[in-house]
Amino acid sequence: MNFEFSDDEQQLSEAVQRWVERGYGFERRTAIARAGGFSAEAWGEIAELGLLGLGTSEDDGGMAMGPVAAMLALEALGRGLVLEPVAAVALVAASVMAQAPADVRANWAPRIASGEARVVLAYQERAARYKLNRVDTKATQAGDAWTLSGTKSLVTIGDQADAFIVSARVSGAADDAAGIALFLVERGASGVKTQGYALQDGSRAAEVTLADSPATLLVAAGPAFAALELAIDIGIAALAAEAVGAMDKLFELTVDYxxxxxQFGVAIGTFQALRHRLADMKMQLELARSMSYYATLKLGEAPDVRRRAVAQAKVQLGNSARFLGQQAIQLHGGIGMTDEYIGSHYFKRLTTMEMQFGDTMHHIGEVSARMLDTAGVFA
Incomplete structure (x- = not known):
């Protein structure tokens, strides 16, 4: 297997790294977090890099460089703790938009790729507990028109988005996957209310309430659930890549410290016990990196294979992030706990990532459910 990256992939990664280092320093990130967790100015700069077109086809105005290029770009963004949700728009929402009717796709996909329109997935509900098939939001049809009613939680930049891709139930019981369809709802539509708030890591989310809000059907019930699963799997693979970037930088900060x-006139990095702990941190980092690659390379596989791969990656991500983050804080001592030091923000970001798209315990269950015919995780 060839693990070398193409020239285009390497150039993209280097371009993003340069922007992160020169244009998205800790002071700017802190200012963005204090201002609410999203910067339209930074979003424009990200669009100029072409990152918002990573998941959109060339026919629709995107770059379509593939999942490996996206992984490398997100690693670089993770190193800089970039708050703006590139993956949520450019990859997750774009994957659903690619399956939308031609007229809807022609209207929205080019604007997503250019950064003009911010479209995010709104799928989480309070009673769901990470289960994608548990959907209480109702979709009602009158002729050719649809309206939605319900509440979605933790919607990424929900009060800053232009539109939402909403999972809603058209038929069946509350956990019937076959009765779920995907709709587009504009934030300015009647009956739409958003309540924004900052997350622990400084990023932004919102509660989105729909009350007989007009909607456009994107993917009909039946194929919609497979489209939703694919979007979530793409999101997990992207999250893993971003987490690897964050862990890599946090490890680097710890080594430098x-x-x-x-102490006693010598650098504490020469103490054997601490060097052993660094070695353990490096091992967890590389385990997470290998599983990030694994998840990315499996995105094109059959759904069952893909779903198990990303669940495995999410389990390793959770374990590695927790271990590396805790060790980094302990090795830094008191300064590692302060808000003024960047290391603490990496730990907050990794902790938030562990809860997104299903926590570690949830994905252990997902892996277990897909191991009924084998005794090995990787078999």
């Missing part, structure tokens, strides 16, 4: 901080 241990080589700078002195």
């Amino acid at each position: 241990l080589n700078t901080r002195k």
Whole structure:
């Protein structure tokens, strides 16, 4: 298997890294977080890099460079703790929009790729507990028109988005996957209310309430659930890549600190016990990196294979992020807990990531459910 990246992929990764290092420093990120967790100015700069077209086809005005290029770009964004939700719009929402009717796709896909329109997935509900098939939001049809009623939680930049891709029930019981369809609802439509708030890591989300809000059908019931699963799997693979970038940078910060901080006249990084802990951190980082690659490479596989791969990656992500984050804080000592030091923000970001798209325990169950015919996780 060839693990070398193409010239285009490497150039994209380097371009994003340069922007992160020169244009998205800790001070700017802190200011964005204090202002609400989203910057339209930074979003425009991200659009100029072409990142918002990563998941949109060239016919629809995107780059369509593939999942590996997206993975490398998100690793670079993760190193800089970029708050703006590139993956949520450019990859997750774009994957659903690619299956929309031609007229809807022609209207929205090019604007998503250019950064003009911010469209995000709204699927989480309070009673669902990470189960995609548990949907209480109702869709009602009158002739050719649809209206939606319900509440979606933790919608990424929900009060800053232009439109939402909403999972809603057209038939069946509350957990019937076959009765779920996907709709587009504009934030300015009647009956739409949003309540924004900051998450623990400084990023932004919102509660979105729909009351007989007009909607456009994107994917009909039946194929819609498969489209939703694919979008979530793409989101998990993207999250894993971003987490690897964050862990890589946090590990680098820890190594630098241990080589700078002195006790008894020598750098504490020379102490054997601490070097052993660094070695354990590096091992967890590389385990997470390998599983990020694994999840990305499996996105084109059959749904059952893909779903198990991303669940495995999410389990490793949770374990590695928790271990590496805790070790980094302990090795830094008191400064690692302060809001003024960047290391604490990496730990907050990794902790938030562990809860997104299903926590570690949820995905252990997902992996277990797909191991009925084998005794090995990777068999």
